[in-house]
Amino acid sequence: MADDKSHPPDRTSGVTRRGLIKGIATAVTAASAGATALLVETRHELEAANPSGPMPVSIAVNGVARTGSFEPRTTLAEALRDSWGLTGTKVGCDRGACGACTVLLDGLAVNSCLMLVHDADGRKVTTVEGLGSPEAMAPIQKAFVEADALQCGFCTPGMVVSCAGLLAKNPSPSAYDVKEAVAGNLCRCGTYTGVFAACEAAAQGKPEVTRG
Ligand code: FES
Ligand code: FES
Numbered sequence: 001m002a003d004d005k006s007h008p009p010d011r012t013s014g015v016t017r018r019g020l021i022k023g024i025a026t027a028v029t030a031a032s033a034g035a036t037a038l039l040v041e042t043r044h045e046l047e048a049a050n051p052s053g054p055m056p057v058s059i060a061v062n063g064v065a066r067t068g069s070f071e072p073r074t075t076l077a078e079a080l081r082d083s084w085g086l087t088g089t090k091v092g093c094d095r096g097a098c099g100a101c102t103v104l105l106d107g108l109a110v111n112s113c114l115m116l117v118h119d120a121d122g123r124k125v126t127t128v129e130g131l132g133s134p135e136a137m138a139p140i141q142k143a144f145v146e147a148d149a150l151q152c153g154f155c156t157p158g159m160v161v162s163c164a165g166l167l168a169k170n171p172s173p174s175a176y177d178v179k180e181a182v183a184g185n186l187c188r189c190g191t192y193t194g195v196f197a198a199c200e201a202a203a204q205g206k207p208e209v210t211r212g
Helices: 017-049 076-083 139-146 156-169 175-181 192-203
Strands: 055-061 064-070 102-105 108-111 124-126
Touching: 055 076, 064 076, 102 156, 108 156, 139 156, 139 192, 156 175, 156 192, 175 192
Parallel strands: 055 124
Antiparallel strands: 055 064, 102 108, 102 124
């Protein structure tokens, strides 16, 4: 039967429309499978280059060698608190906004919630426990007690560590220096006046507790 000119035949150069669609579908499926294989291969390569499993860490914390095996996502704050029991370091915001987690890293005040524990590998960390103990407080700790520079106390370890870091580098800080040193430490109880007084007293060698 002759072709009906108003309904063109379902053929183009010997390829049927159904065959063409099947061919495209097959090609797309093959390409998709190829892309998936490539992604899997790439992921394996990435995982091999950047393993997600626990990796060893060794840090001198308060003068004591601390070791452990941590997943790459572990923060220094988590390692200090959860693995090594140094709960003097507080976690308030867990995002670098409050300073409650402040520790000294090679003498520099840092937010331990923002630092991965592996980035501290081989370095020296000082927490509030490393400054002194209740029986043998550091001058800055005594000064905080003397100045009554705390209320709920949650921010206090971070405040004390920031002040200790300042005094270690600058034994005679100005009032501005003190305010700048604790600028990243937030206190919802509003103890700033006491904190400034404590830091200045410690710098002047007057941290002794005289009450009681
Ligand atoms: S807990 Fe680290 S800055 Fe707030
Ligand atoms: S003493 Fe309560 S947050 Fe500072």
